[in-house]
Amino acid sequence: MAAEDKQPAPRPASPAVSRTLTVLETLVAAEDGLTLTALARETGIPLATCAAIVYTLEQRGYAARRVVGRSHFWRVTLRLYDLAAPLIRQDDLAEVAQPELRDLADELGMPAHVGVLDGASVVYVAKAATPGFIQFDTYPGKVAPFNLTALGRAIAAYLPDEQLDPLLAHLVAGRGPKAKKPSARVFLAQLAEIREAGFAVEDEEEEPDIACVAAPVFHSDGRIAGSLGVTGFARDLIGEKLDLATELVVRQAKEVSAKLGF
Numbered sequence: 205m206a207a208e209d210k211q212p213a214p215r216p217a218s219p220a221v222s223r224t225l226t227v228l229e230t231l232v233a234a235e236d237g238l239t240l241t242a243l244a245r246e247t248g249i250p251l252a253t254c255a256a257i258v259y260t261l262e263q264r265g266y267a268a269r270r271v272v273g274r275s276h277f278w279r280v281t282l283r284l285y286d287l288a289a290p291l292i293r294q295d296d297l298a299e300v301a302q303p304e305l306r307d308l309a310d311e312l313g314m315p316a317h318v319g320v321l322d323g324a325s326v327v328y329v330a331k332a333a334t335p336g337f338i339q340f341d342t343y344p345g346k347v348a349p350f351n352l353t354a355l356g357r358a359i360a361a362y363l364p365d366e367q368l369d370p371l372l373a374h375l376v377a378g379r380g381p382k383a384k385k386p387s388a389r390v391f392l393a394q395l396a397e398i399r400e401a402g403f404a405v406e407d408e409e410e411e412p413d414i415a416c417v418a419a420p421v422f423h424s425d426g427r428i429a430g431s432l433g434v435t436g437f438a439r440d441l442i443g444e445k446l447d448l449a450t451e452l453v454v455r456q457a458k459e460v461s462a463k464l465g466f
Contacts, residue, residue: 227261231243231258231279243258243278297330304316304432305330313334314441318331318460319353319359326431352383352410354406357395358419359420405446418453420457423465423466
């Protein structure tokens, strides 16, 4: 096996990061702020460690203190909004794409989705369902490995190298009959094919009998924003409907990109 195809062993969690996140989450939940003593009691983290964490958060602008007499009450600041802003923009993409999703679902008789990248996962942030007793296990909020879905591949194909390279250590094997052992070399070649074609196809790799087609959606500055695609039974989608599906998916993805100013 080539060195680039080897999957690294999972790294242990960082206790320091875990404690920092616990402190941050506790402060967010506290309506009126907490003293260091109360914070240490709530979190089970030593007082000195809590102090070091909140002082660092204060220096970075994520926490502030309100002094009442001799007591200091700590709270988080709205600087946290800066971290959440990209997620809010992703929600905007889900809203903007609703007409195109509906058109895709109606024209193909298959559920249509918008996906965005979150770490090494693709998250379904919007769905246009189709009527009928048979419904696919896709829904807003669903998370899947980025390399196993057409939605994830359509995004990954347009990531800059500095964002894509770390993800190659997180390739996951699918459960479908056509799934292959994860390989960074093979996956990169697959992404090159996606860029050339302008769309991604997944055929019974993530799950048996299921296939999907997706195309990229871009921000106004050319950065990848997410992807738009459809899911169906492989017997229907990978066959006579494939050409029509790819044509419609690419067209609607371009329409959404245009709405975003691309």
